[in-house]
Amino acid sequence: MNNRYLIGGVVILLFVAIAIYSFNDKKVGYSDIETASTSGETVQVSGIWLKEMQTEYNSIDNIFTFHIKDDNGTETKVIYEGAKPNNFELADKIVVKGKFQEGHFQASQILTKCPSKYEGKEEDVYKS
Amino acid sequence: MTGKILVYITLFASLSSTIFYLIAANKGGVFQKIARLSYYALTASIVMVSMYLLSEILSHNFQYTYIWEYSSKELPHNLLTATFYAGQEGSFLLWGLLLTLIGYFLMPYVQKYDYENYVMGFYSLILVFITVILALKSPFEYVWESFPNIPVGHLPENGRGLNPILQNYWITIHPPILFAGYSAMSVPFAFAMAALAKRDYRNWMNVSMPWLLFATGILGFGIMLGGFWAYETLGWGGFWAWDPVENSSLIPWLIAVALVHTMLVSKKTGGLLKTNIFLAIFAFVAVLYATFLTRSGVLGDSSVHSFVSPGQTVYNLLLIMMLTFIVLSTVGLFMRLRDMPNPKSSFKMNSKEFGLSIGSVIILLIAFIVLLGTSWPILLPLLGMEKSVIEPQMYDQFNLPLAIVLLFLNSSILYFNWKRNDTNTLLKKTFPALIFGVFAAIVSSFLGINKAQDMLLVFAAFFSLFINFSFVAKTISKSPSLVGAYVAHVGIGLLILGALFSGAYEVKEQIRLEQGQEAKFLDYTIKFEDKEQIERHWQDREKYRYNFKITKGDESFYVHPIVYWSDFNKREAPFFEPGIHTYASKDLYFSPYSIETKYKHPPIVVSKNMKTNVTIDTNYSLQLLKFIMPGPESFSGSQIKFGSYVRISGKDFVIEDTLYTLIDQESGFNIPVWKTFAEAGFDVGFMQLDVDKENLGESKAVYAFRQIGGVMERPYEIFTLEASSKPLILLVWFGTILIALGFFFSIYKYVKSNNKIKLAMKKSEEEEILVANTSIDATE
Structure with missing residues (x-):
């Protein structure tokens, strides 16, 4: 084994280690609403949009407000500084990234799980 | 049935091709013939499967769940054809089809080089897997197979569309x-x-x-x-x-x-x-x-x-x-x-081979970062840890230094010789590029580049561009077949520059505009002029092209963001497309955020007995007292005359009257019968009835107002969009095209040198490498 390969190997391993370390450091974990509201950490929460609750995009301040319910059935108001995502109404699931602040979830990012394919349902076969 | 049978034939043919090719590798002769025939059968059958699916799509056979789910009668031909692979099943078929076709051309190629049996054997094995997926997740499933309560033989009238x-x-x-x-x-x-x-x-x-x-x-x-x-x-x-x-x-x-x-x-x-x-x-x-x-x-x-x-x-x-x-x-x-030979290859630090290896390691490190980041949410639960995701910025942070080294390598290495070099000559050769890079970095700092790492990247990119350009210039006349690598390297340099400028140095701002209004973005004045409906021949959509006039000094032009309402989501929310204006130096990019429809004096929605202010004149209020159910006299043609009894109250008077709306049963439209309240000074129209089926008493009525004998106020729109300026984005596209071209140029070079290798195939291995050496690289 040549010394140079050894050095090279060490450098690569070091790089990999740094990558894993900083990935682990900067990661955003998944959580539910209840845990997120007590921990106050930046997390990713997924839930369904509550259509009947207030859903409003304020284009003057560029703030989008809506409500979600997670798998445990906990509900929360979400405030997102930004526009309503393009396919918000179509999404069957909403993933919000952010943290709890003053009683609501302050989102820094919204992922809308829009099926680019909309799974057909039985009743649709008749309708069409 | 036809489709499914054809898929099974394909599966069988791919299995047979795999097995017989691998047997032929040892036994040869007749087995090879069977294997070849199997592959031909495979090609024929998968082409037939594809043609069959395509023809069923084109003839709108919605009995197939796949076709019903992704296509519809309204789609134009090119999009209809594309629904072939709009879903999972079809995209596996497309993959299988392309694999098979590539294999069809691979076969005669590998025959020339005595590689047929194993290469085609392993290649067919891949197709076995794809066809198994096609057999089990078939695009030829009938709707009554997918949904248990659909009667056998049911043909949906139309598909769900794309x-x-x-x-x-x-x-x-x-x-x-x-x-x-x-x-x-x-x-x-x-x-x-x-x-x-x-x-x-x-x-x-x-x-x-x-x-x-x-x-x-x-x-x-x-x-x-x-x-x-x-x-x-x-x-x-x-x-x-x-x-x-x-x-x-x-x-x-x-x-x-x-x-x-x-x-x-x-x-x-x-x-x-x-x-x-x-x-x-x-x-x-x-x-x-x-x-x-x-x-x-x-x-x-x-x-x-x-x-x-x-x-x-x-x-x-x-x-x-x-x-x-x-x-x-x-x-x-x-x-x-x-069994593999372990050639003594301790590369000298200053040799070309060493540089190339380091470059490859760096590319692999980038691949590793991307792989690790992408797999992160899957990886952690596998290791028993909590699931989490990686912030996208992490990729930039890690790849930026790697990109700097990469650009430095993909250029300076070109001056290296194989085996050994003299460091001084190398320095001399790269000196002009170094100067050029430093100069570019200094210029870029005046153009707004403000981070040290970004300046380093600019330096490395221009260093690389300088050297690779000069190599393109040197080789293109002498031996054009060798130019591929340099062209690709130029492409990489441009791509990275474009990505840096358009990503890290874009300027963006949210803009909110009413029709007719103007807003400022950078030095540009943006005016929301109007909109026009496009693609009117479509029944399933309402698509508008908006006209935004952009002015800067004497120059003015239009951008056209698109807002698009579709039956696909029951027109609940619009789809947007950005409006882009391309300069050589940058793109102005207008991405719609939202479109709001507002009235100055909006119509009101009231339920029974609720007292609501009249929006056109808030001194008055309106109260819905009761609905008047239509009697036999209310029906004329397809129209029903539906009434509501309301009370209008002002400071010193109260009027009660019946307002009517004509509901057209065919179109579902409502036409109000306007009534003038002269004392109050406005007209009221009963616009619409919102029936609450569960509790009729909770049904609501919508009323609108206008000046006496006037026109009903039209709603106006507020458009919110993100305006951004993306410097040098053109370099991204241009760079990518050069990269792809570079690879294609290089194919020619290898095909040429391979012809020589073919001649040398019978010679010893050492000689063979020698031939390759002399024929391939004329740059040293």
């Missing part, structure tokens, strides 16, 4: 090219496996190189087309978001690029034999991994792309396919590890 976001020409271009890239990546893999089986660890590289270059070129092009689609039509704001879907296609491409370089080292020095076999396998496994990530639903929560869970079957099949090939190739590699 998602409007996908309805543009990009869907006809991007997926086939990407799948062609994925398919072509199987060829180097089949060669590597054949090399292991044949114990031929060198020659396979020369023979498979043109295919590898083709695969890399076309895959890279396909990936970038996806980025352009996202930018141009989907309005994502950029061309790359480090999304799992994008990342997963980038990983095999990066590995393939590294492989191109390590193969070159191998040819010159005879080393890196194991590396090359490993990388060829790895690139293909990465393709399978990409398919697994994007088609199995495993990344459900981490991507803006949608992954509908395809069900356990596809998940399992994809996993089994990936694991099979990983196990097969790992076992093969380990079995041959001791």
